[in-house]
Amino acid sequence: MAGSTCLRGTQSILFVCLGNICRSPMAEGIFRSMAQSKGLGELRIDSAGTGRWHEGDPPDSRSIAVAAEYGVDITGQRARTIRPGDFERFELIVAMDRSNVSNLVAAASPSSHHRIHHFMTLARNRPVDVPDPYLGGSDGFESVYRMLQEGCEALLARMR
Numbered sequence: 001m002a003g004s005t006c007l008r009g010t011q012s013i014l015f016v017c018l019g020n021i022c023r024s025p026m027a028e029g030i031f032r033s034m035a036q037s038k039g040l041g042e043l044r045i046d047s048a049g050t051g052r053w054h055e056g057d058p059p060d061s062r063s064i065a066v067a068a069e070y071g072v073d074i075t076g077q078r079a080r081t082i083r084p085g086d087f088e089r090f091e092l093i094v095a096m097d098r099s100n101v102s103n104l105v106a107a108a109s110p111s112s113h114h115r116i117h118h119f120m121t122l123a124r125n126r127p128v129d130v131p132d133p134y135l136g137g138s139d140g141f142e143s144v145y146r147m148l149q150e151g152c153e154a155l156l157a158r159m160r
């Protein structure tokens with residue numbers, strides 16, 4: 001899980017949070033938009049939640065609003081729960097916080113554990129969680145968005 005992991009040539013990335021309606025959908029949208037603007041449209045990019053409460057739901061309206069402010073449209077994304085096949089389909093599985101990491105490690109077979117990473121540790125070598133903004137106000141969504149932008153920029157730079 002160290003920030004020194006070599007990411008060059010990675011073709012697929014899955015962002016994971018708890019509900020897949022706040023943090024990971026923003027990360028997915030930001031990363032896709034950055035990848036497209038750099039001509040990397042062929043990357044497989046997706047997001048999922050470890051919990052199943054919001055299966056099929058669009059992102060939280062506060063996530064949609066803050067992403068739109070930054071010119072990123074995430075309205076078409078739908079929440080889904082992590083599936084066993086994800087641990088094979090995605091080379092990088094990036095969790096927003098430590099509890100997401102623990103849930104993923106518990107769900108994956110040991111042969112896939114090396115794919116599971118803590119987002120800010122991997123991206124910026126900063127072992128800080130992306131806080132869950134769900135129960136807070138819209139200020140929380142703005143600061144989470146900026147943190148995700150910073151992390152996505154760094155990850156993408158290392159994948160090229």
Ligand code: 4NP
Nearest residue numbers: 017018019020021022023134
């Ligand atoms: P997320 O936020 O993990 O960033 O999508 C949450 C959304 C919903 C719930 C928890 C966290 N929930 O308990 O319904």
